[in-house]
Amino acid sequence: MRKFITSALVAAGLAATAATGAHASSGGGHLDIKTPDWSWQGIFGHFKEDQLQRGFKVYQKVCATCHNLKHLYYRNLEQIGLPESRVEEIAPGKPREHFQAGMAKSTAMATFNTVPPDLTLMAEARPGGPDYLYKFLLSFERREGHTKLYNKAFGNFVSMPRPTWAAASYANEPVEGTKEQKAEDVTAFLRWASEPNLEARHELGIKVILFLIVLSALFYALKRRIWADVH
Amino acid sequence: MSAAHQKQWNNRFVQWVDDRLPVFTILQNDAAEYPTPKNLNYWWNFGSLAGIVLVIMILTGIFLAMYYTPHASMAFERTERIMRDVNYGWLIRYIHMNGATMFFITVYLHLFRGLWYGSYKQPRELLWIIGVIIILAMMATAFMGYVLPWGQMSYWGAKVITMLFSAVPLVGDSIVQWLWGGFNVANPTLNRFFSLHYLLPFVIVALVLVHIVALHTVKSNNPTGVEPQKKEDTIPFHPYYTIKDLWGLGLFLIFFAFFVFFAPNYFGEAINYKPADTMSTPAHIVPEWYFLPFYAILRAIPNKLGGVVAMFLSILILIVIPWLDRSKVRSCKYRPVWKWFVVLFVIDCFILGWVGANPAEAPYTTIGQIGTAYYFGFFIILMPLVGKLEKPKPLPESISAAVDKK
Numbered sequence: 001m002r003k004f005i006t007s008a009l010v011a012a013g014l015a016a017t018a019a020t021g022a023h024a025s026s027g028g029g030h031l032d033i034k035t036p037d038w039s040w041q042g043i044f045g046h047f048k049e050d051q052l053q054r055g056f057k058v059y060q061k062v063c064a065t066c067h068n069l070k071h072l073y074y075r076n077l078e079q080i081g082l083p084e085s086r087v088e089e090i091a092p093g094k095p096r097e098h099f100q101a102g103m104a105k106s107t108a109m110a111t112f113n114t115v116p117p118d119l120t121l122m123a124e125a126r127p128g129g130p131d132y133l134y135k136f137l138l139s140f141e142r143r144e145g146h147t148k149l150y151n152k153a154f155g156n157f158v159s160m161p162r163p164t165w166a167a168a169s170y171a172n173e174p175v176e177g178t179k180e181q182k183a184e185d186v187t188a189f190l191r192w193a194s195e196p197n198l199e200a201r202h203e204l205g206i207k208v209i210l211f212l213i214v215l216s217a218l219f220y221a222l223k224r225r226i227w228a229d230v231h
Numbered sequence: 232m233s234a235a236h237q238k239q240w241n242n243r244f245v246q247w248v249d250d251r252l253p254v255f256t257i258l259q260n261d262a263a264e265y266p267t268p269k270n271l272n273y274w275w276n277f278g279s280l281a282g283i284v285l286v287i288m289i290l291t292g293i294f295l296a297m298y299y300t301p302h303a304s305m306a307f308e309r310t311e312r313i314m315r316d317v318n319y320g321w322l323i324r325y326i327h328m329n330g331a332t333m334f335f336i337t338v339y340l341h342l343f344r345g346l347w348y349g350s351y352k353q354p355r356e357l358l359w360i361i362g363v364i365i366i367l368a369m370m371a372t373a374f375m376g377y378v379l380p381w382g383q384m385s386y387w388g389a390k391v392i393t394m395l396f397s398a399v400p401l402v403g404d405s406i407v408q409w410l411w412g413g414f415n416v417a418n419p420t421l422n423r424f425f426s427l428h429y430l431l432p433f434v435i436v437a438l439v440l441v442h443i444v445a446l447h448t449v450k451s452n453n454p455t456g457v458e459p460q461k462k463e464d465t466i467p468f469h470p471y472y473t474i475k476d477l478w479g480l481g482l483f484l485i486f487f488a489f490f491v492f493f494a495p496n497y498f499g500e501a502i503n504y505k506p507a508d509t510m511s512t513p514a515h516i517v518p519e520w521y522f523l524p525f526y527a528i529l530r531a532i533p534n535k536l537g538g539v540v541a542m543f544l545s546i547l548i549l550i551v552i553p554w555l556d557r558s559k560v561r562s563c564k565y566r567p568v569w570k571w572f573v574v575l576f577v578i579d580c581f582i583l584g585w586v587g588a589n590p591a592e593a594p595y596t597t598i599g600q601i602g603t604a605y606y607f608g609f610f611i612i613l614m615p616l617v618g619k620l621e622k623p624k625p626l627p628e629s630i631s632a633a634v635d636k637k
Contacts, residue, residue: 043493071311117505121311124496125504194504197314197321204322205492209485216481223478226470230269 031152033138035131036184040191043206046199047192052080054173055189058182060090061168063119066112066160068102069193071120079196080189112159123187123194130191137163137183261447266465267472268453270634274348275451275472276479277341282439283480284334289432291327292376299379301425303418306381307506325495331373332498333487335521338366342549347573349561350452356553358445363549365438370522370546372431375424377519382503387516389424390416395529398536415509455633456561457626464630515590523587524580524606530591531603541603548610555610557618565624569617572609579605 039048056077059069074091078084087095108115123130135153140162143150148157163179170177192198238256240246249255298317300309313320342362345351351359378389393410397403412419450459459465466472490497498520502513518526528545532538563570579602586599627633 071308071315121504125501127501129501195314195321201321201325201492201495205488208488208492212481212485212488216478216485219474219478219481223474226474230466230471 031135031139033135033153035134038130038188038191040188040198043202045202047080047188049081050174051185051188052192053082054170054175054182055185055187055192056080056082058165058168058186059119059189062163062165062182063186064101066103066108066116067119069099069120070118072099072193072196073097074099076196080192114159116160119190119193121194123191125194130187133190134183134187137187138180261443263467263469265447265468266459267451267468268459268464268630269466269471270453270455270630271451271472271475272454273479274340274344274454276476276483277337277344279476280480280483281334281337281341284330284337285432285435285439288327288330288334289436291323291330292429292432294323295327296429299425301379301422303381303421303507306379306421310380322491325491329487329490329495329498331376331519332490332521333483334369335373337483338369339521342366343577345452346576347563347570348452348454349456349556349558349563351553352556352561353553354449355445355452358442358449359553360550361438361442361445363546365435365442366549367546368431368435368438372428372435373519373521375428375431378421378424379428380503381421381507383505383507383511383513384500384503384516386416386507386509387513388518389420391516392518393420395539395542398539400536452561453630454562454564455627455630456565457628457630457633460629461631517588520584520588523585524583525587527583527587527599528603528606530587531596531599541607545606548607552610552614555614557615558621558623560623560626565626566617566621567624568621569613572613572617575605576609579609 038045039051040046073096074087075095077087077090077095082090084095091097092100102118103111103116105115123133126132128135132153136151139152139154140149140158140160141152143157146157148159149162150156151158151160163183165177165179165182168177168182170182175181195201237253238249238259240249240255245255295313298309298313298320300306310324313324315321317323345359345362374388374392378385393407393416396406396410399406408414410420411417412423453459500517517523525542525545529538529542532541558566558569560566563573582598583602583606586595586602589595627636
């Protein structure tokens with residue numbers, strides 16, 4: 001058994017080092033912005049429907065002018081609790097079609113001299129993930145002599161203007177419409193958009209691991225029995 | 232694995248088949264009765280675990296290929312469709328993604344086992360060499376597989392690694408163009424990588440079978456490194472090691488499942504969720520964790536060709552260690568000096584991995600160079616020297632004697 005524990009520790013060590021390696025390159029600025037405790041973290045983590053709906057509203061009113069969510073279908077919105085009739089209203093075409101938001105390439109080039117990136121995977125595609133995204137949204141500042149804004153989280157000037165938070169009204173929402181709240185909600189929504197199957201993954205994972213624990217225990221009992229006569 | 236001693240079977244159908252094709256005799260000899268040293272510890276679990284991961288990789292890979300499209304303009308989007316719209320596509324892909332990590336963890340531990348207990352030494356040289364070839368085939372497969380989602384790191388990783396061949400004198404640039412199928416990493420590159428990524432795992436399966444034939448000819452080594460001499464030294468593979476392997480498999484699958492379900496992108500690079508962009512190079516191009524030590528060796532040599540040669544040699548050198556090691560004793564258990572150099576070698580591999588993950592600048596470059604020097608010095612200088620000078624501890628008379636003493 002002692003040998004076994006040693007092997008297990010070495011395996012764990014290998015995995016841990018591998019992970020350090022994989023994450024050693026994650027950058028990001030040193031900011032004083034405190035990131036929220038995201039509801040989807042941990043093995044029981046799940047999304048909060050009301051937050052996703054608010055986040056979608058922020059996306060619609062603030063982000064969608066420039067950014068698309070091209071991997072998402074309008075019908076996916078039913079997963080965050082929007083009724084079918086509402087989804088039909090939102091979709092410019094049929095709910096089965098992909099999102100068609102954002103800005104035409106030519107307009108974007110003329111206005112910002114760049115094409116605003118698609119946001120479907122934005123919560124996954126940067127080191128730091130949703131934390132980085134949240135900080136990014138709240139870190140725009142003007143620097144003298146520059147037309148572009150500086151973003152502290154990004155660590156450089158960005159073509160993106162400050163998000164027009166006021167465009168999304170929280171008048172009928174149970175939470176206060178601060179920019180921090182809106183940034184938090186839209187980050188949650190984008191995390192959902194990056195992986196709509198996250199909750200299914202957690203739920204299945206718990207079952208699979210419980211099953212494997214029972215199975216391993218049975219194997220162990222059997223192993224003890226079979227090996228009892230070996231000296 | 233010989234059918235020399237044909238078995239007699241009670242079932243007439245089994246007998247009929249076995250007389251014509253000795254599958255049952257082979258199974259009986261090589262999977263059930265196969266005499267195995269009775270003192271194998273848990274380090275001996277990783278070979279079968281690696282084999283099981285290979286099967287998992289092939290199965291999940293076949294299903295992924297049913298939905299994937301190897302085209303530069305579609306690969307990224309199709310991969311996302313697998314994640315979103317294919318039933319349990321996310322599960323299959325996360326198993327496959329993390330399976331590569333699991334494959335390398337098990338194989339590296341398996342390799343370390345061989346190094347620690349001297350499993351490469353006479354008469355197991357060919358068994359060891361086939362193992363090294365399997366690792367090379369795995370590395371090629373893993374590298375090409377990582378390119379398939381066509382994310383930023385897929386693309387730039389492919390570019391950096393294929394460009395290494397430009398260091399070859401005279402024909403370097405021609406080789407690179409030949410590998411690319413054009414003048415840049417582009418659609419033809421993706422197509423051939425997909426084709427080869429599908430082919431190589433089956434080559435690995437064939438190599439694994441050869442590995443097992445060689446193993447069953449020379450039989451398993453064991454922690455004492457002393458060959459079995461009498462009947463009491465061995466036990467039949469089944470049920471003893473089938474159940475021990477299954478119990479190990481159970482635990483390993485919990486470890487595997489944890490990453491698949493709760494940290495599926497832990498080993499990945501975030502930027503690979505950004506589609507390949509030929510116009511923007513990522514700030515740090517880093518390979519997957521299992522290549523990091525070799526990446527550090529590549530960058531430790533100031534000369535490009537030298538770095539490439541050193542990187543390939545760092546694996547190929549394993550082929551000749553059965554002859555570099557001059558010790559009469561196999562197991563580190565009885566090698567009081569050598570074992571510390573092996574421990575240091577493992578630490579060195581971790582340090583090199585850490586250097587590989589960091590940018591090529593001070594102080595990492597110097598640390599990488601020292602690490603590389605030890606990596607090669609370990610095999611070329613220490614291995615023959617310590618083997619000759621070291622005074623090993625007395626070996627037990629037999630496996631049974633060693634076990635009884637405990």
